[in-house]
Amino acid sequence: MDIIGISINHKTASIELRESLHLSQDEILQFIPILKQTVFSEGYVLSTCNRTEIFGIPKSGKITYRDIQKNLLEFKKVDGLSSEHFLNYFSCGAVKHVLEVAASINSLIIGDSQIHGQVKDAFLLSEDLGFSKTLMHKLFESAVRVGKRTITETKIGEGAVTISYAGIKILEKIFSSFETKAALVIGAGETGELAAKHLRENGIGKLSISNRTKLKAEILANKLNGDVIEFNNIKESIHKFDIIVSATSANGYILEFDDVKKMMKERKGKMCSILDIALPRDVNPKVVDIDGIFYSDIDSLNIIVNENLKNRESQIPLVNDIIMDEMKSFFKWYNTLNIVPTIKDFRDFFEEIRLDEIEKVRYKIHDYEYEKVDSMTKRIIGRILHNPTWNLKRISETGTNFEEAKIYSDVIRELFNLDNKPENNSDKDFDNNGAK
């Protein structure tokens, strides 16, 4: 099989390089025609924040992965990028890699379901541009199937694997519903924003943002349909919140033990969860001793994240089984691509001889005798061809050894001269015993 491809991802290049090489959809739209013109008869391009991959069927045997790299680097000039940053794939390895990516076991975060959609979109874009034909379409179907099966048949995507999502998982074990709950996010930086987004996505009833720079808090609050609490007034307001997420870059505690103790008095003991995802911590960890307070810092949230990552890793063998399954059916199909035309030509060859021979006796015998000869010769040909046809199919359908199937196919084509049909039609040189 002659599929080849290159990949640059989190294992081979820094985030800066990956970001610089990232191809937007518009860029992919411009790049695919170049690939079509220079290297591939069909293929696909996948580019996400973590990886850029180009796979396809070379236009000729002379094309190697170097040509694909050269094309990419000429199209997107990135300083510091060299062939060392690329992984190169051929044949079975290429198919396996495409399926591993679709199964999300090649992702930075194993089991990240986002990749399923990204692979699908990449293939669909190829199809829209006429860059995906029979082989790529079949590979696309296999990749989509692998993606679906990994979700339904394994636990690869289960469990929180980010700090803020792990925080949500803890909150879910405390509160039955977020709709009636109020949350305060202290800090409107990247971490605070992510946590606020997660809370909003999970249906928090009331969301408030507080930040030292009020403008930043206002921007985030507007974005997420929340309100703003003055940073200097936090201590007076915290009792109104069931959930407090703190993610500032402040040095020293924003909330001390006594602040939280006072807050719980005002809340009449009503439960409150504090997620301290700041480094250094924003809340005095001693607050965990206060009744009704659930305090979690980055270390405790990391326990969940690491455990879930470990669980996901334990699912990789199951995912590999799925990939192997799909590879088998892909190659079973692929191998028949060589055999099916051979079988057809082979049978046509015999049929033509049969028709040619019975035509010779057509006007020498009665019609009913002709019909008998016709059906008898059909049966003879059928019986002669049964075993070779069945064996050819069997060889092509078992396993991934397409080379073996190709050898058989080539031998038959050569022996019966199937590629030069006009010569076959000539029977002038044959005597009545079938010899030349």
Added chain:
Amino acid sequence: MLQTMQIMSYSLPVLYFITFLAYLYDFMNESKFLHNIKRLFLFLTLLFHVVYLVERTFYLEHLPIVTQYEIFSLLAFAIAFTYFLIELLSDIRGTGVFILIFPLFFQTKSTIFIKDVYLVNSILQNYPLGTHVITAILGFSAISISAAYASMYFLLYKNIKANKFNIIFKRLPNLEILDRLNYYSILIGFILLTIAIVIGFAWLPSAFPGFSYFDPKIVSTMIVWLIYGVGIVLKASKNISGKSFAKFSLYAFLFSILSLVLTGTILSGFHDFVN
């Protein structure tokens, strides 16, 4: 018939044990197969228990609610059945292992000590007594279940507090749901106990010449009823919640068990029917 009844009596703890194991295994290992099938085990065990109780009723020619160990068997059934209903209605399946341990205990004790032949006071073979006892048993079952939910609440509360994300954290429903289940169980128990007490007050004075309002069982039941009543009022008025309510539920349950044991042994009055 006696032999069949005895075989059934010995089979019941085995069935409860199998059901308990199914719930325990699913709790520990999250088995896809047992997740649904364990409910069927419970249903079949309950069905078997019903057949046993009916057979016993026909054999003894009165409801099997006279001796302590008959009550234990009925209590086992009531707890398992109440849990079955709660599981069906709420579809929260992770708590069964904490509750089904009670029916297993009560039924085992009943099977070991129950007597199949005894003399029974004719006054006990009537309808008001049946309703009185059954509502009281169902009421105690409900408060037993509330104690189980309170224990679960404490376990999960401590786990979250200590940032321990073990099997308790993974399998139990959240604290607010456990708090709610605890409250509803107490509410149901309180209503059933109220009915039992009302029927008792209406029927007992006419049925027993030696009836006294200061009978230890009546006094202790009234105290239990009052404690739960106060708890319900406090919870409804939002003066108590979460951990404090779970604590209340556990202490109240311990008190009710203690009072049952004391009035059943040391301080027995006219409620002692077998002798």
